[in-house]
Amino acid sequence: MGNDIRKECLFCRIADGEIPSTIVWEDEDLVAFKDINPVAPTHILIIPRKHLAGLNDMTEEDIPVIGKISYVASLLAKQLGIADDGWRLVSNCGKNSGQEVPHLHYHLIGGKFLGPFSDR
Ligand code: AMP
Numbered sequence: 001m002g003n004d005i006r007k008e009c010l011f012c013r014i015a016d017g018e019i020p021s022t023i024v025w026e027d028e029d030l031v032a033f034k035d036i037n038p039v040a041p042t043h044i045l046i047i048p049r050k051h052l053a054g055l056n057d058m059t060e061e062d063i064p065v066i067g068k069i070s071y072v073a074s075l076l077a078k079q080l081g082i083a084d085d086g087w088r089l090v091s092n093c094g095k096n097s098g099q100e101v102p103h104l105h106y107h108l109i110g111g112k113f114l115g116p117f118s119d120r
C-alpha cells in the first residue's frame with residue numbers, strides 16, 4: 001500500500017506506532033488497541049495492519065487475516081474477562097453504518113449488558 005495513505009490514515013499511523021494508543025495485542029497481521037471513546041467498560045478496536053477502507057475493499061487474499069480477527073477477538077475476550085458474560089464484535093462499513101474512520105476495524109465490546117444490536 002502506498003506510503004501516502006499510510007501517512008494520512010489515522011489507524012495506519014496507530015499501527016505504525018506514529019500515534020500513541022493503548023495496545024492490547026500486536027502481531028505481524030493485526031493490532032488491537034483501546035477505543036479512545038468507549039461505549040462499554042471494554043471497548044477494543046482490532047485492525048489489520050494492511051490498509052483497507054472497510055469490508056467493501058476485502059478480497060480473497062484478505063480471508064486469513066479477517067478470520068484471524070475473530071480468533072484474536074475470542075482470545076482477548078477471555079484475557080479481558082468478558083468471555084463468560086458475553087460480548088459483541090462488529091465492523092461498520094460505509095455511510096449507513098456510521099463508519100467514521102476509513103480503515104477497516106472491528107469493535108470488540110463487552111463488560112455490561114449491550115442491549116439490542118440495532119433499532120428496528
Ligand atoms: P467507526 O464509527 O466504526 O468508524 O468507529 C471509529 C472508532 O474509532 C470510534 O469508536 C472512536 O471512538 C475510535 N477512535 C477514533 N480515534 C481514535 C484514536 N486515536 N484512538 C482510539 N480510538 C479512536
Ligand code: ZN
Pocket residue numbers: 005006009010011012013050051052102103
Ligand atoms: Zn489505514
